[in-house]
Amino acid sequence: MTLRMTRRTFVKGPPLVAASLATGATDLPAAAQDRVLPSWNDTAARQRIIDFIKATTTDGGEGYVAPADRIAIFDNDGTLWSEQPFYIQLGFMLDRVKTLAPEHPEWKTKEPFASILAGDLKGLAKGGEKGIVEVGMATHAGMTTDEFNKIVTDWFATAGHPKTGRLYTDMAYLPMRELLDYLRANDFKTYIVSGGGVEFMRTITEKVYGIPPEQVVGSMIATEYAIIDGLPVLRRLPKIDFVDDGPGKPAGINKFIGRKPIFVAGNSDGDYEMMRWVTAANGPNFAMLIHHTDGDREYAYDRQSAFGKLDKALDEAGRRNWLVVDMKSDWKKIFALE
Amino acid sequence: MTLRMTRRTFVKGPPLVAASLATGATDLPAAAQDRVLPSWNDTAARQRIIDFIKATTTDGGEGYVAPADRIAIFDNDGTLWSEQPFYIQLGFMLDRVKTLAPEHPEWKTKEPFASILAGDLKGLAKGGEKGIVEVGMATHAGMTTDEFNKIVTDWFATAGHPKTGRLYTDMAYLPMRELLDYLRANDFKTYIVSGGGVEFMRTITEKVYGIPPEQVVGSMIATEYAIIDGLPVLRRLPKIDFVDDGPGKPAGINKFIGRKPIFVAGNSDGDYEMMRWVTAANGPNFAMLIHHTDGDREYAYDRQSAFGKLDKALDEAGRRNWLVVDMKSDWKKIFALE
Numbered sequence: 001m002t003l004r005m006t007r008r009t010f011v012k013g014p015p016l017v018a019a020s021l022a023t024g025a026t027d028l029p030a031a032a033q034d035r036v037l038p039s040w041n042d043t044a045a046r047q048r049i050i051d052f053i054k055a056t057t058t059d060g061g062e063g064y065v066a067p068a069d070r071i072a073i074f075d076n077d078g079t080l081w082s083e084q085p086f087y088i089q090l091g092f093m094l095d096r097v098k099t100l101a102p103e104h105p106e107w108k109t110k111e112p113f114a115s116i117l118a119g120d121l122k123g124l125a126k127g128g129e130k131g132i133v134e135v136g137m138a139t140h141a142g143m144t145t146d147e148f149n150k151i152v153t154d155w156f157a158t159a160g161h162p163k164t165g166r167l168y169t170d171m172a173y174l175p176m177r178e179l180l181d182y183l184r185a186n187d188f189k190t191y192i193v194s195g196g197g198v199e200f201m202r203t204i205t206e207k208v209y210g211i212p213p214e215q216v217v218g219s220m221i222a223t224e225y226a227i228i229d230g231l232p233v234l235r236r237l238p239k240i241d242f243v244d245d246g247p248g249k250p251a252g253i254n255k256f257i258g259r260k261p262i263f264v265a266g267n268s269d270g271d272y273e274m275m276r277w278v279t280a281a282n283g284p285n286f287a288m289l290i291h292h293t294d295g296d297r298e299y300a301y302d303r304q305s306a307f308g309k310l311d312k313a314l315d316e317a318g319r320r321n322w323l324v325v326d327m328k329s330d331w332k333k334i335f336a337l338e
Numbered sequence: 339m340t341l342r343m344t345r346r347t348f349v350k351g352p353p354l355v356a357a358s359l360a361t362g363a364t365d366l367p368a369a370a371q372d373r374v375l376p377s378w379n380d381t382a383a384r385q386r387i388i389d390f391i392k393a394t395t396t397d398g399g400e401g402y403v404a405p406a407d408r409i410a411i412f413d414n415d416g417t418l419w420s421e422q423p424f425y426i427q428l429g430f431m432l433d434r435v436k437t438l439a440p441e442h443p444e445w446k447t448k449e450p451f452a453s454i455l456a457g458d459l460k461g462l463a464k465g466g467e468k469g470i471v472e473v474g475m476a477t478h479a480g481m482t483t484d485e486f487n488k489i490v491t492d493w494f495a496t497a498g499h500p501k502t503g504r505l506y507t508d509m510a511y512l513p514m515r516e517l518l519d520y521l522r523a524n525d526f527k528t529y530i531v532s533g534g535g536v537e538f539m540r541t542i543t544e545k546v547y548g549i550p551p552e553q554v555v556g557s558m559i560a561t562e563y564a565i566i567d568g569l570p571v572l573r574r575l576p577k578i579d580f581v582d583d584g585p586g587k588p589a590g591i592n593k594f595i596g597r598k599p600i601f602v603a604g605n606s607d608g609d610y611e612m613m614r615w616v617t618a619a620n621g622p623n624f625a626m627l628i629h630h631t632d633g634d635r636e637y638a639y640d641r642q643s644a645f646g647k648l649d650k651a652l653d654e655a656g657r658r659n660w661l662v663v664d665m666k667s668d669w670k671k672i673f674a675l676e
Contacts, residue, residue, distance in 0.1 A: 021544055068550060145592055189552075213404060213596030214527075223592055225585035225611050232615045234592050241593075246388045247563035254572050254596060255579075256560055258540045258551030273563050279572045 034181050037169040038191040039175040039333040044289075045325050046329040048313050049179065052286045057186050057264065063284045065262055072263035073253065073274070074180070076194035076201060076218075078308035079267045079290050080209060082171040084299040085162055086121070087307055090132075091198050092155055104138075113138075119289040127307070138239035140197065141221055144233040152203045165338060174336045175289075176265070180209055188263065191219045195245035195270055199236075219238060219244045249274035262286065269307040275313065279320060294328040297338065314317055351626060373518050377513040378581075383626075383663050387517065388622045394600065395524050395533040400566035401622045403600055405525040410601035411519070411591060411612070412484045414532035414539060414556075416646035417628050420509040423500060424459070425645055430493055434477040443477075451476075459591040464643070467478050478535065479559055482571040490541045497671055504653060505676060507546050512602075512674045514628075515548035518547055526601065531555045533583035533608055536572075539551040554592040557582045600624065613651065615660060625660040632666040635676065 026133070040046040055063030056070060077083035107113035112131035115123025124131060140148065141157045153213070161171050180190050190211055194201060198218030205211040222241040223234040244252040245263040250273055253261065264278040276286045291310065292301050302310040317324050327334065378384040385460060393401030396409065415421035423510025435445070435454045445451035450469035478486070499509050518528050528549055532539060536556030543549040560579040561572040582590040588611055590601065602609075602616040605628040613625045629648065630639050642647040655662050665672065 010411050070543075071552075162667045198593075198596065206406075214409075214594070216596060220593060222434075223589045225588050225615070232588070234588055234613065234615075250563050250570070250572055255536075255558060256552070256556060259535065273570065277563070280570050 030183050039178055039331060041330055041332050043246075043330050045330040047325055048323050049182075049286075049288070052263075052265045052284070053182065053186050053188075055310060056284055065284055069259070070183075071191065071257060071259060071261040072180075072183045072186040072187070072188045073191045073193045073257075073261045073265070073278075074176070075215075075266040075271050076192050077267075078194055078292065079265050080172055080176050080192070081168075082173075082298065083308045084159070084292075084301065084305075085307075087196065088161075088168045089170070089200050091159065091162070091168065092152065092200065093132075093135050093139045095155060095159055096151075097135060098137070098214065105114070133139055133240070137221075139238045140200075141238035144228070144235055145199065145223060146233065148199060149203055151201055157205055166318065166335075169204055170335065172336050173290075173331075174330045174333050175215075177209060177336075179265075180211070183263065184210065189215065191217060191257060191261070192216045193244065193249055193274065194247075195219055195243070197221075198244075207224075217252045219248075246271045250277040264288075265290065266313070267292070268310050269312050270308075272313040272316075275322060276320070279322065287320070289317055289322055289324050291324050293326050293328055294331075294334065297334045298327060311326050339405045341502040351576075375513065375516050377516055377669060379668055379670050381667040381668050382644065384663055387510055387520075387624075387626070390622070391520065391524050391526075394622055403622055404605065406525070407597070408521075408526040409530045409595060409597060409599040410461060410521045410526045411529045411555075411595075411599045411603070411616075412514070413606070413654070414530050414534055415607045416630065417603050417609075418514050418530070419506075419512055420499070420511075421646045421647075422467045422630075422639065422643075425534070425619065426499075428639050429497065429500070429506065431470075431473050432478045433493060433497055436488075440482050469516070471476065472576070475559070476537075479574045479576035479630050482566070482573055483537065483561060483573065483595065486537060486574055487541055490538055494542055504632075504673075507542055507674065508675050510546050510673075511669075512671050513669045515547060515674075517603075519547070519612060521601065522548065529553045529555060529595060529599070531587055531612065533557055533581070533587075535559075538583075555582060555590045557586075585611045588598065588615040591615075602626070603628065604651070605630070606648050607650050608646075610634065610651040610654075612660070613660060617660065625658070627660055627662050629664055632669075632672065635672045642671050 013111065025095050037046055048230055055061055058064055068077065074080055077087050088303050093140065095114055096114055101107055101117055104113070104191055107117060112124045112127040113137060143151070156167070156169055160166060161168055164171070183190055192201060192205060192209070192211055192215065198216055198220045201218055202213040202216050205213065220241045221241045222237045224237055226233055226235045242248070242252065247270065253274060260281055261278055262283065262285045264275050264287045265314040279285050279287045289310065291314070292299055294300060301308070302314060314324070346523055374388065375384055389632070393399055394403040396402055412418055419426065419482055432454055435451055442451070450462045450465040450473060455474065475584045481489070494505070494507055496505055496554055498504060498628060502509070520527055530539060530543060530547070530549055532552065532555070534556050536554055539553040540554050543551065543554050557650050559577045560575045560577045562575055564571055564573045564641055578584065580590065587609065591612060598619055599616055600621065600623045602613050604613055604628045617623050617625045627648065629652070630637055632638060640652060653663070
């Protein structure tokens with residue numbers, strides 16, 4: 001026993017932080033506990049989250065959920081990081097078109113590439129979804145998965161957000177990173193379920209959110225096994241395989257995760273169906289919507305937005321008992337670097 | 339400290355089992371260690387597996403792999419459980435056709451259903467893959483995901499293997515279950531990557547292999563979000579969404595897991611491409627083929643088999659340094675119940 005007792009003795013300090021994370025610890029006096037969700041103000045929103053986690057992890061309680069079933073899913077754009085003035089992945093597409101332009105002289109006169117090269121986003125918008133898909137294929141397909149991974153990784157290392165100039169990876173919401181940590185400390189398995197491209201996101205989710213590649217569900221293009229120079233690779237094809245948005249989200253969750261989550265966070269009508277699906281379950285469940293109400297510290301938008309439109313889901317949040325998080329009043333701090 | 343010391347005191351016995359699992363423990367004298375992979379004979383196959391696990395988990399060694407990258411993937415049919423005299427999922431389809439027959443009087447004269455109802459598997463085989471797909475759609479689609487889950491769960495609870503009469507879930511290979519445990523004890527994350535239907539397998543993988551639903555990759559049909567009686571559900575459609583076999587396996591791994599495994603086990607040419615893809619990596623990697631050589635205790639088959647044909651992969655195993663496991667000589671015991 002000597003060795004084990006010695007090891008115990010060297011464990012530093014009381015297990016207060018771990019204990020408070022694991023229980024929600026709302027029974028301790030405020031001064032005595034390491035405050036969970038520190039970037040959240042002391043509002044009803046924070047309390048509802050803590051109460052739910054506490055209920056699901058209290059063994060013997062009526063809201064208890066076994067650890068294996070504690071699956072939590074998060075939309076990405078507008079829920080975990082900024083989606084204004086445009087989706088970050090669109091920022092990648094715009095930069096990539098500029099990088100590739102010398103190899104494509106025809107783009108100077110071909111829409112929507114010509115608009116992008118001229119910095120005319122309204123011109124790009126005129127081409128609608130068809131134009132965006134065309135740009136997506138030109139920038140996301142035609143290389144191997146390893147090559148694409150490197151292109152995206154290199155881009156994230158230097159590309160700056162158009163308004164703040166910060167790295168895009170610094171546009172993640174600190175309160176949500178804290179929520180992810182808090183859920184994991186309570187044995188929740190955290191997933192991203194996003195309309196964004198799965199291989200695009202996977203390059204940074206571990207670093208930014210602590211979410212490994214295998215816990216990212218997203219839209220994807222098809223790949224094809226091929227032997228190139230004697231080595232087996234996967235080649236990315238200009239063909240959409242799966243759109244993980246709207247009604248595609250519950251289908252994507254079923255496909256990739258294979259069981260129903262009990263916690264869901266979104267911010268737009270693209271999350272509506274998965275929120276309905278999760279909250280229709282018989283057992284304990286929790287849904288939250290991030291409402292972008294802070295035009296000073298971030299952006300204020302909902303019903304009229306081109307990116308992350310929040311309309312129907314906001315109308316129904318009350319009667320469905322979905323928590324609406326008001327960024328302006330519920331969040332003490334939005335970005336780690338602000 | 340009192341409570342924690344008391345808890346420690348109640349931990350029973352020395353941590354020898356855990357320690358030997360975690361290190362491979364080949365340095366300990368044989369009598370002192372809890373023998374890992376107990377149903378494997380002391381052959382070169384067992385030693386190669388242990389050596390690889392030991393190398394990947396020895397911090398500072400040249401073969402070391404960080405825990406997050408320790409992804410191990412297993413084919414299912416013929417690798418983790420029996421696939422003779424036919425795939426277990428085909429057994430489900432045959433039984434299901436009989437169960438549904440009263441609702442489908444037209445099946446009495448319609449192939450391939452008529453052959454199935456007459457117990458004529460050769461007649462079914464005559465219809466080829468097209469016939470099998472038709473039966474698959476008739477038995478796997480048209481219900482919600484929850485309903486399908488219940489149908490399969492109920493079937494597994496009572497259906498018996500045609501030769502042994504045992505539950506199909508008892509047709510899992512004990513040495514492979516031990517290998518899964520051994521890998522997990524060494525911080526490997528274990529996945530199934532199978533040509534079988536993902537929602538079919540997910541009903542039993544946790545119980546049979548200790549693999550949760552979210553770590554099962556397989557073939558799938560499309561699902562569609564729908565509101566039925568006011569509740570959101572996913573309806574299974576008679577439409578193939580993804581075939582996770584042959585060149586589809588590396589694509590499936592990339593799609594669902596998003597990083598390259600370092601350990602792969604298969605048993606047929608349907609596993610060839612994923613084995614090539616995994617073993618073409620620069621870092622440490624390991625591939626093994628289960629060779630069905632034991633006609634007495636299980637089945638003996640390879641190049642001519644209708645299910646689990648092993649031909650090209652067997653020819654190339656030597657020069658690609660893939661371990662070929664000889665079931666007859668390498669496995670002390672095949673099934674837990676034998």
